[in-house]
Amino acid sequence: MNRWFPSPPLSIALLTVWLLLNQSLAPAHLLLGTFLAVVVPLLSRPLRPLAPVPFRKPVVMARLLASSLVEIVRSCFNVSRIILFTKPKGLNSQFIRVPLDLKNPHGLALLSCLINSTPGTVWVEILPGTHDLALHVFDLHDEQWWIDTIKTRYEQPLIEIFDY
Amino acid sequence: MNLGIDTVTPWVGLPVVMLLLLGSIIVLIGALGLVRLPNFYQRIHGPAITITLGAGCILIASMIFFTALQSRLVIHELLITAFVLLTAPVVAMLIMRAAVYRDLRAASRNHSPGSDEVYQFPREK
Amino acid sequence: MATLLSLAIGFTLLCIILAMLLCTIRLLLGPAAQDRVLALDTLWMCAMLLSLALGLRYGSLIYFEAAMLIALTGFVSTIALAKFLMRGEVVE
Incomplete structure (x- = not known):
């Protein structure tokens, strides 16, 4: 979980942005959005100096x-x-x-x-x-x-x- | 020009009109503050209302209007709203710090501290 | 309803253009560089809102893309200008 999703809120936000930009809920967009939501946080993790905080309260x-x-x-x-x-x-x-x-x-x-x-x-x-x-x-x-x-x-x- | 505008019902049209009027007046007041206020540190507060409430009202009006016009949920304006809400504070802080550092440098060059425009830290009590 | 709505959209366009004129006055007057950067940033925001209002006027969603691009480039350019004022160079 932690290895593949360094920060779940970031992944959810990326998927939402992708769907909003394309204005569609078609399966192809969902698939590509999910792919981006997994890959982009993994690739950009070294750019983030501090560990992401768990979403609390x-x-x-x-x-x-x-x-x-x-x-x-x-x-x-x-x-x-x-x-x-x-x-x-x-x-x-x-x-x-x-x-x-x-x-x-x-x-x-x-x-x-x-x-x-x-x-x-x-x-x-x-x-x-x-x-x-x-x-x-x-x-x-x-x-x-x-x-x-x-x-x-x-x-x-x-x-x-x-x-x- | 705008062919679908006749199909908009009053229940949708009235909130859109109110939001547009409020938003445009706020945008105008913000720009007026930019011209009218005498000092840079006061002027920086003028555009803040343009960016928050003015842009917010017009974006919400646009969301309601297109949702009614196209009879489906059009909420991609949320992207601009989120982007503006995230970036406006950063921009304000960077311009403020640029002004402060420039004034501090100018004051140390001229050896005239105590003028009104210069950043002065409030004394500790 | 249609007349009221188009009147309101026209009023919005008028107000935004007036606001852009006021920003231009501050941009030309100065007096310091930071005033001009602030005025340019506000001008850019007004341009974004103008593009949104034009989208309302013509009932088209294409203007949204323009507004999005203006918002993105405006942020980057203002950050670059402010950094330049602060340190005297953009990339450190």
Whole structure:
């Protein structure tokens, strides 16, 4: 199992992409898609520096993704309101510093994707030599609120999923 | 031109119209932010709404419309959605870091720290 | 329903083209290189959406392929430009 399917989610994703691209469920496409889904992960395994993580706690993951989707839509409307109605001089855009406890690189990658997808916040980098995240916030009201939100809403589920 | 458009029922047409209106207005606001905001670090937040909600609405509208038009499930727009959702954060982070490093280099060349455009790490409390 | 739908699609095309014009203004104004890269990236995204909206307008699925290609090449080119700004070379 492990030798022929290094990462089952990747295989399933490849098969789905192949079927969607061809827009058909014909047996020939299924066969070729399955062939690709087996061969491509095997050939690309040396390109992946870290071992794939086993897929754990789908419920926590689903809840995290759903809540960040809601957050994305909400902050989209916030940012549009600010762009339309706020004077640019009155904006308080700042870099803030968030101390992180999450260590797993996969978890950090997912965290950066979630934070960057949310309009209004952009991940800059993890400051070299520390374990702090530099984050740019579009309209900063309360620095401590942002730190608490990121730590409880995003980081806590990710620690549960990746750092066990 | 679009021959099948007459066959679309209101139950399908109304959500498509709403999504298209919302998506196009959001796209326009994002581009307006790109022009209107005064500072690069503020401008980078403008296109973020174009890419997430604007593109999302138009893609969902396209999915509903073609599913109704061709009377079969047309969901290959999901590919673009997934691709954009995966790549937009990477692009935003790389442009942000490029800007930060360029500003840091410019500041160390000019010996004028403390100006508004320059990346300043918040002090530890 | 058909008139309302074609009006909405026309409005979408108009908004996307206006957004592309605004991006072009920022692309020409600058002032720094990173502003231009950001404007180019947004312009590319708008081009992808324009191609999708044209697909809606003509009721054809061919435009999807164009949108897909624009999204793919846009990502690669923006990454290359951003890397170039960061380090001064693309391939290290």
